[in-house]
Amino acid sequence: MRDFSYLRATSPAAAREAAALPGAMLLAGGTTLLDLAKCGVAEPETLVDISHLKGLDTIEVGEHGARLGALAKMSQVAGHEGIKSRFPAVSEALWQAASAQIRNMASIGGNLMQRTRCPYFRDPANFPACNKREPGSGCSAIGGVTRGHAVLGTSEACIAMYPGDLAVALVAFDATVHLGERQLSVDDFFLLPGTTPEREHAIQPGEMITQISIPASAAARRSTYLKVRDRQSYEFAAASAAVGIELEADGRTIRDLRVALGGVATKPWRARAVEEALKGKVLEEDAVRRASLLAVEGAVDHGANHYKIELAPRVVARAILKTGAMA
Numbered sequence: 001m002r003d004f005s006y007l008r009a010t011s012p013a014a015a016r017e018a019a020a021l022p023g024a025m026l027l028a029g030g031t032t033l034l035d036l037a038k039c040g041v042a043e044p045e046t047l048v049d050i051s052h053l054k055g056l057d058t059i060e061v062g063e064h065g066a067r068l069g070a071l072a073k074m075s076q077v078a079g080h081e082g083i084k085s086r087f088p089a090v091s092e093a094l095w096q097a098a099s100a101q102i103r104n105m106a107s108i109g110g111n112l113m114q115r116t117r118c119p120y121f122r123d124p125a126n127f128p129a130c131n132k133r134e135p136g137s138g139c140s141a142i143g144g145v146t147r148g149h150a151v152l153g154t155s156e157a158c159i160a161m162y163p164g165d166l167a168v169a170l171v172a173f174d175a176t177v178h179l180g181e182r183q184l185s186v187d188d189f190f191l192l193p194g195t196t197p198e199r200e201h202a203i204q205p206g207e208m209i210t211q212i213s214i215p216a217s218a219a220a221r222r223s224t225y226l227k228v229r230d231r232q233s234y235e236f237a238a239a240s241a242a243v244g245i246e247l248e249a250d251g252r253t254i255r256d257l258r259v260a261l262g263g264v265a266t267k268p269w270r271a272r273a274v275e276e277a278l279k280g281k282v283l284e285e286d287a288v289r290r291a292s293l294l295a296v297e298g299a300v301d302h303g304a305n306h307y308k309i310e311l312a313p314r315v316v317a318r319a320i321l322k323t324g325a326m327a
Helices: 012-019 031-038 074-079 081-086 088-095 100-105 108-113 166-172 272-278 285-296 307-324
Strands: 005-008 024-027 046-049 059-062 065-069 176-178 183-185 211-215 223-228 239-247 254-262
Touching (some): 012 024, 012 046, 031 108, 074 081, 074 088, 074 100, 074 108, 081 088, 088 166, 088 223, 108 166, 108 211, 166 239, 166 254, 254 272, 254 307, 272 285, 285 307
Parallel strands (some): 005 046
Antiparallel strands (some): 065 211, 176 211, 223 239, 239 254
16 A cells, blocks of 8 residues: 555645645545545545535526536435426436445546546556556557447547546536636536547646536526446446437427537537537437437547447437427
């Protein structure tokens, strides 16, 4: 076991200051950090405990949108009546993620900071080549077993899939991450691997997530999260889609459409081409299925993950048609 120091932060400002120290990591619910430490990927010099800080666990939902404190638990947000009625896709994404025990412990901020479940990244003893762990060492996944890897947003340096569900819904509805004095859209908070796959989030030393805000919209109110996976519970997505629709007064024409994908990309993936292809069009199955093919434009497979290129458009189409049929 590697020794580390433990620091109990007294305020958000103190936590940010401590987090800027070399080798420091924040401790909230601990559900991701414990995994990373157990498999030898995370070896913090100092753990900065923020789990007790006041005012960071609030959940506020009103006519203008929602504000989720970074320390609010996944289960608390998923079960909040305001979230279920105004942002059902967010609630559904959380209910379909992880086990009940993890949902009761894991924080919303920590959920956004979770790292890939790529088995090559999480097995440093057997696979030392991983650009996420050791920049410049190579990518063991390329040429390896790739059934669970990404087909969108990949690079020659990394094909690891982003594993989360919540962020997919947040990206679909233009949510914002608050980092203290700085704010970023959730879409911009997650980074493509490019040549620097070790950087997964656009968070700077001395910053921490304080809250997430989601603007209200008719599309968010009429939304769903569809997750396809190898088993019904406690499994990451093979492909998922967060979809929200606003229809015109005729009940048939699409005024606004939001689509984001999970399980197929290196970050939560906004399918804007699908949205643009269907806005202003009548909600018809043939048109939806044709437009849904645009969700995987530019996709690149690495053998065993080719099925995702065929699966993702089907998931998108099913989610759009399901959402469109809602009362």
